[in-house]
Amino acid sequence: SSEVNTPLSSSVLTDVNNAKLFVVGAGGIGCELLKNLVLTGFRNIEVIDLDTIDVSNLNRQFLFQKKHVGKSKAMVAKESVLRLCPKANINARHDSIFNPQYNMQFFKQFDLVLNALDNRAARNHVNRMCLAADVPLIESGSAGYLGQVTVIKKSVTECYECQPAPRQKSFPGCTIRNTPSELIHCIVWAKYLFNQLFGEEDADQDVSPDTADPEAANNPGEKGDGSSEENNSHDLDKPRISTREWARECDYDAEKIFNKLFHTDINYLLSMDKLWQKRTPPKPVLWAECQEIQERQLDHQTVMTLQENARLFSESINALKDEFKKQGDGGMLVWDKDEDPAMNFTSSVANIRAHIFHIEEKSCFEVKSMAGNIIPAIASTNAIVAGLIVLQALCLIRKRFADCRTVYVCEAVNDTKKLLKPCTLDPPKRGCYVCAEKPEITLKLNTKTLTCEQFRDKILKSHLGMLAPDVEILDGRGTILISSEEDEEENQSLGQTLDSFNITHGSRLRADDFLQNYDIVVNILHEENLPDDMIFQVSETKGTIGASAEKETTPENNTEENSVVQEDKIEIIEDADPSASQDEIPRKRKRSSTNDKDSVLIDSSKRSKQCDDSVIVNDDNNVVVLD
Amino acid sequence: DSEITNEEFAQYDRQIRLWGLDAQKRLRQSKILVAGVGGFGSEVVKNIVLSGVFSVTLLDERKVCEEDFCSQLLITTNHVGMNIAEASKVRTQELNPNVEVYVDTESLDSKTADYFAKFDIVCVTRCTLQQRLDINNMCRKKNVKFFSGDVFGFYGYCFLDLGEHEYVEEVTVNKQVAISVEDGSAEEKTKSSETVSIKKTATFCSYETALKEDWKLRNRRSLRQSSSVFYILQILDEFQSRHQRLPIQNSMDSLTLSLIRKEILTKAGMKENFVSDDFQDFCCSVLSPVAAVVGGVMAQEVIKACSKKNKPHQNFFFFNGLNHTGIVDNICPK
Numbered sequence: 001s002s003e004v005n006t007p008l009s010s011s012v013l014t015d016v017n018n019a020k021l022f023v024v025g026a027g028g029i030g031c032e033l034l035k036n037l038v039l040t041g042f043r044n045i046e047v048i049d050l051d052t053i054d055v056s057n058l059n060r061q062f063l064f065q066k067k068h069v070g071k072s073k074a075m076v077a078k079e080s081v082l083r084l085c086p087k088a089n090i091n092a093r094h095d096s097i098f099n100p101q102y103n104m105q106f107f108k109q110f111d112l113v114l115n116a117l118d119n120r121a122a123r124n125h126v127n128r129m130c131l132a133a134d135v136p137l138i139e140s141g142s143a144g145y146l147g148q149v150t151v152i153k154k155s156v157t158e159c160y161e162c163q164p165a166p167r168q169k170s171f172p173g174c175t176i177r178n179t180p181s182e183l184i185h186c187i188v189w190a191k192y193l194f195n196q197l198f199g200e201e202d203a204d205q206d207v208s209p210d211t212a213d214p215e216a217a218n219n220p221g222e223k224g225d226g227s228s229e230e231n232n233s234h235d236l237d238k239p240r241i242s243t244r245e246w247a248r249e250c251d252y253d254a255e256k257i258f259n260k261l262f263h264t265d266i267n268y269l270l271s272m273d274k275l276w277q278k279r280t281p282p283k284p285v286l287w288a289e290c291q292e293i294q295e296r297q298l299d300h301q302t303v304m305t306l307q308e309n310a311r312l313f314s315e316s317i318n319a320l321k322d323e324f325k326k327q328g329d330g331g332m333l334v335w336d337k338d339e340d341p342a343m344n345f346t347s348s349v350a351n352i353r354a355h356i357f358h359i360e361e362k363s364c365f366e367v368k369s370m371a372g373n374i375i376p377a378i379a380s381t382n383a384i385v386a387g388l389i390v391l392q393a394l395c396l397i398r399k400r401f402a403d404c405r406t407v408y409v410c411e412a413v414n415d416t417k418k419l420l421k422p423c424t425l426d427p428p429k430r431g432c433y434v435c436a437e438k439p440e441i442t443l444k445l446n447t448k449t450l451t452c453e454q455f456r457d458k459i460l461k462s463h464l465g466m467l468a469p470d471v472e473i474l475d476g477r478g479t480i481l482i483s484s485e486e487d488e489e490e491n492q493s494l495g496q497t498l499d500s501f502n503i504t505h506g507s508r509l510r511a512d513d514f515l516q517n518y519d520i521v522v523n524i525l526h527e528e529n530l531p532d533d534m535i536f537q538v539s540e541t542k543g544t545i546g547a548s549a550e551k552e553t554t555p556e557n558n559t560e561e562n563s564v565v566q567e568d569k570i571e572i573i574e575d576a577d578p579s580a581s582q583d584e585i586p587r588k589r590k591r592s593s594t595n596d597k598d599s600v601l602i603d604s605s606k607r608s609k610q611c612d613d614s615v616i617v618n619d620d621n622n623v624v625v626l627d
Numbered sequence: 628d629s630e631i632t633n634e635e636f637a638q639y640d641r642q643i644r645l646w647g648l649d650a651q652k653r654l655r656q657s658k659i660l661v662a663g664v665g666g667f668g669s670e671v672v673k674n675i676v677l678s679g680v681f682s683v684t685l686l687d688e689r690k691v692c693e694e695d696f697c698s699q700l701l702i703t704t705n706h707v708g709m710n711i712a713e714a715s716k717v718r719t720q721e722l723n724p725n726v727e728v729y730v731d732t733e734s735l736d737s738k739t740a741d742y743f744a745k746f747d748i749v750c751v752t753r754c755t756l757q758q759r760l761d762i763n764n765m766c767r768k769k770n771v772k773f774f775s776g777d778v779f780g781f782y783g784y785c786f787l788d789l790g791e792h793e794y795v796e797e798v799t800v801n802k803q804v805a806i807s808v809e810d811g812s813a814e815e816k817t818k819s820s821e822t823v824s825i826k827k828t829a830t831f832c833s834y835e836t837a838l839k840e841d842w843k844l845r846n847r848r849s850l851r852q853s854s855s856v857f858y859i860l861q862i863l864d865e866f867q868s869r870h871q872r873l874p875i876q877n878s879m880d881s882l883t884l885s886l887i888r889k890e891i892l893t894k895a896g897m898k899e900n901f902v903s904d905d906f907q908d909f910c911c912s913v914l915s916p917v918a919a920v921v922g923g924v925m926a927q928e929v930i931k932a933c934s935k936k937n938k939p940h941q942n943f944f945f946f947n948g949l950n951h952t953g954i955v956d957n958i959c960p961k
């Protein structure tokens with residue numbers, strides 16, 4: 001085959017043939033990438049993907065056909081690519097990249113890792129594994145017409161986590177429960193309602209009027225003696241009966257549920273009259289008012305009338321009831337945008353609520369985009385991105401690292417005429433809490449109220465992206481605060497507050513994730529007066545970073561909040577793909593992966609990059625987004 | 628029947644959310660010709676077939692050769708010696724059963740203006756400059772939208788002549804609505820955004836006209852933003868017209884290419900180093916990732932042209948896979 005005409009020299013071709021690659025993801029970008037790799041001459045490829053093939057993949061994931069729907073992406077991709085090149089040595093794994101068997105040793109066997117992922121959690125994890133194993137990583141993503149490719153090399157370039165994640169879109173609980181002003185608020189509420197009725201019950205997903213709304217302060221809303229059934233059920237401290245129990249008792253009767261949600265509860269909200277002093281008050285509706293004289297076929301592409309939504313509500317709640325009952329005792333449904341009853345339920349509930357609050361309704365099709373966080377995806381963008389990935393890989397194989405670039409795929413060109421815009425790679429960001437030599441972070445939190453469990457879940461796992469952290473108190477005695485080995489039940493300390501372990505202002509902790517080979521020192525600043533709803537703040541004090549615990553820091557004077565995480569603020573965490581949220585990410589781990597397939601989360605609009613023609617790029621075309 | 632079925636909806640969901648239902652409906656009425664089904668052509672075919680056009684015709688008289696296995700994604704190793712359009716048919720059909728797939732194994736030169744008039748869009752790849760000029764002019768006469776494109780090693784281009792092209796662009800406008808609260812004591816302003824479709828027209832010139840632009844009139848800034856791939860394409864066209872083949876990776880052809888480079892650039896009044904002096908080491912055969920990039924851009928332009936949605940790139944796209952730069956340039960005498 002050395003006779004074949006090619007623009008690659010024979011020595012480069014030999015290196016290409018011998019290189020060992022790890023492709024993480026066999027979806028939109030992954031399919032294109034695998035094809036390009038084998039055609040270019042790469043022969044040793046491992047590919048991993050936990051996902052199975054869905055019909056909505058077929059417009060771009062060209063290695064799959066209708067007959068493959070439901071099968072493993074990794075396995076089918078392998079078979080399909082082998083038809084192009086039977087002598088390629090491809091190993092496919094239908095598995096989660098978070099599986100501990102893919103440890104540092106595993107990553108070290110590869111010359112190069114190529115990410116073709118669709119969520120930040122997995123990208124963070126692979127980033128850490130590649131830093132630990134010191135293997136170069138090519139990162140990529142696409143969303144609609146936009147795309148991006150970059151190269152990450154330990155100690156030389158920025159790592160994936162050098163740039164902070166864009167803030168999660170979140171809404172205050174009282175907006176969702178009491179005063180929605182946008183359709184998305186109603187959609188979030190509808191998804192909560194789904195879980196309250198059929199899914200995993202979550203105390204953070206209450207759908208009843210929120211009497212603790214600060215806006216309604218001194219206005220308990222209770223009129224008269226407040227002894228009616230409904231009013232008692234709104235008492236947050238001692239709910240007499242859960243929404244689910246109530247629904248079960250009335251056998252999911254569409255009319256009764258409708259009237260409670262859209263009439264009784266709305267009337268209760270109206271009684272909290274402080275809320276409506278500067279807002280248009282909602283208008284309760286009764287089931288009886290929504291009955292149609294003449295039924296026409298429901299059209300998911302157009303905005304439905306209130307009557308049509310009531311019908312869709314009734315149909316979908318009946319379908320969900322049947323499914324739910326099939327699950328038996330203790331069973332539950334998992335919300336999935338691709339399941340029609342769940343989606344119809346969400347759309348009808350959100351639109352009826354929108355109607356009540358004078359918010360513009362949308363079609364089922366549009367509600368699905370918003371509820372499922374669907375990011376549009378097309379074959380051509382993925383093809384372009386995958387081509388750019390292999391060109392970066394060739395730079396690395398040719399040992400021309402200086403030629404590697406971050407490349408943005410734009411939708412249109414501006415005066416620089418660049419549709420594909422290369423920018424030089426940035427060096428590692430000082431103080432990055434992942435790739436710095438000795439990562440360190442300083443947090444303001446209330447040690448008297450924050451529990452070990454909150455510290456582990458909301459800070460170490462959710463904010464710092466750890467999978468299974470061990471935490472030691474740097475008190476000179478090596479006290480273990482949290483152990484990743486123990487079961488939840490055995491970990492007695494989890495419910496206790498930090499101060500019960502003598503963690504106070506100035507304490508230092510070391511959190512360590514064995515799999516990621518990642519540890520970070522956490523400096524604690526005790527703070528009792530955090531703004532409402534916040535459980536911690538990241539404090540970026542130049543003086544504190546790397547300083548000893550004894551050093552006094554006055555938060556008011558020399559700290560600068562650069563990151564805020566709020567408790568009880570609602571996050572849309574639902575991943576588009578239920579299998580990913582269940583298996584790929586271990587249960588209960590709430591990560592900021594809100595996106596659908598193929599997207600990347602690097603917001604270049606926040607950076608001004610030095611581009612090849614020495615033009616500072618900071619224009620709208622360069623905004624590549626997403627997650 | 629132009630109603631999109633539920634099955635189609637499920638399959639095209641992710642792209643209908645991008646370009647809308649009207650665009651998808653226009654796509655599924657479009658008839659496309661792809662002449663030249665090498666590595667680059669196969670990328671274009673893949674992307675447009677996946678998008679759900681009405682039909683695609685694969686035209687190529689050539690037989691599958693070893694070199695195709697480095698870039699052509701629609702054939703398998705047991706197709707050696709078979710007509711490449713014929714060999715690509717099965718895989719093309721598998722990509723999307725909704726699309727009619729036709730094969731034509733005759734020569735491109737045998738085709739007349741009436742043949743091209745049967746298509747909404749004609750794409751030519753792996754053809755001579757003369758074929759490009761002739762077919763472009765035939766398409767102009769018949770109001771058929773014309774595309775050409777190709778990949779040479781690390782370099783690639785595509786060209787569009789959509790004639791007088793009408794398209795729709797969506798613009799989001801924000802508006803503020805004032806809502807008076809019932810007792811009149813307060814006023815609430817709610818922001819809402821609205822998407823408005825705007826009709827626009829773009830006028831294209833022919834390939835022949837584009838070649839008449841005098842690059843000496845481009846200023847330094849403009850030249851810095853221009854792509855050398857335009858001249859690499861001309862050098863390769865000249866090589867092909869002299870040798871009736873494209874160059875291969877050997878010292879003889881390298882030398883010839885260097886000489887042609889000097890001639891072409893001198894004739895155009897350009898500095899010789901506008902094209903780097905080692906370009907001939909990187910311009911042979913078709914490099915798969917470059918075909919993917921340029922094929923992706925060209926197919927997206929075909930989709931835009933069929934669906935009459937969004938502003939087309941006017942009128943050349945050039946890609947240099949060595950520095951990862953993709954440039955859209957309007958080359959036309961001013």
Ligand SMILES: [Zn+2]
Pocket residue numbers: 158159160161162163428429432433434435436
């Ligand atoms: Zn970093």
